[in-house]
Amino acid sequence: MGAVENALDNTEHRLPGEAVEILKSLAANWGDVLDPNELQVIRLKGAMTNQVFQIKWPTKTEDVSRKVIFRIYGEGVEVFFDRDDEIRTFEFMSKHGQGPRLLGRFPNGRIEEFIHARTLSASDLRDTEISSLIASKMKEFHDLDMPGQKNVRLWERLRNWLRVAKSLSLPEEAEAFCLDNIEEEIPILEEEFSQAYQCIGFCHNDLQYGNIMIDEETNSITIIDYEYASYNPVAFDIANHFCEMAADYHTETPHILDFNKYPGLEERQRFVRTYLSFSGTCE
Structure with missing residues (x-):
């Protein structure tokens, strides 16, 4: 899920209130968590479009903790992908055992199963x-x-990304990144593929x-x-x-x-x- 960056001091005020209630409810339902209110938030690095955290609680078993992944969706990413499509895909994958299980959702993020893998x-x-x-x-x-x-979806996305890139670029930047050349290459690639x-x-x-x-x-x-x-x-x-x-x-x-x-x-x-x-x- 990404490398551990740092533990955040005390936790709750940094997370959306609705999400905190979901986290506490999950912890209470597990039954082995010492105190559902004593959650620790650890920021994970390496995520490009979201804020991703590991949430964990001490349990009644020594040196064992419960963990989940907490994801807050990034702002302004709608130019790159459709968030609703991504959520539907995640839910499908979750139901069919292809990725982490979906444990909870809130308006601007979700809570996922922690995968014990590297x-x-x-x-x-x-x-x-x-x-x-x-x-x-x-x-x-x-x-x-x-x-x-x-x-x-490839060609529609490429054209949309190119359109946005051109709208945000100065003429010299567009030339440096060969944006006009890319515009000419897209239909060639589309025909081949x-x-x-x-x-x-x-x-x-x-x-x-x-x-x-x-x-x-x-x-x-x-x-x-x-x-x-x-x-x-x-x-x-x-x-x-x-x-x-x-x-x-x-x-x-x-x-x-x-x-x-x-x-x-x-x-x-x-x-x-x-x-x-x-x-x-x-x-």
Whole structure:
């Protein structure tokens, strides 16, 4: 869920009142919490669009605590994704055992099950065994039959993001970032990815290391954070994952990719072979 940043002193006044009542009710229902009012809030770092906290309570068993994840939605993110879509996706995944369970909702956030697993690091993506687990889990994710329309969202999003970027950029900034070139490239890519041989699946669209967790006892992978998830060409999701290997979200410039770290041909082929070996709808 992200690395621990710091414990916040006493807790409640920093959280929405309605959410605090939900947290206390959860703790009371568990029955083993010493005092539902004695909750500790720990800020987690690494989240880009939300404020994410770990909430924990001491229990009657020594050195054991109850934990949940508390998420406050970021402001101004509607330009990037539809929050209602993300919530529907989270609820579907929760019901089908594909991610953390939904424990509670409040107007500007939610409370999630704490997964006893480790969030991956950038170097984990290059580990051959972990990469193989990710490839298989990605295929399973792509084969999910999400309710609702199964329309490709990629091109609409790219055009919308480009429109916003141009509206916020000075002419020299637009030129430096080649925004006009991007506008010309989108229809070219759209035509290529609209061919009949392209497999369409339910894509995560943000499969960076901070959104992947591993249970090191069972070697099971859990994919979290579905803000950008939608139906898209699965080739896009695979390519995006490769690009995420060039990212470091724990620097002052998380948006700048180091393509010296981009996986080589052999590494990409190994990932795709594992992906294709996992049985599913796209062969």
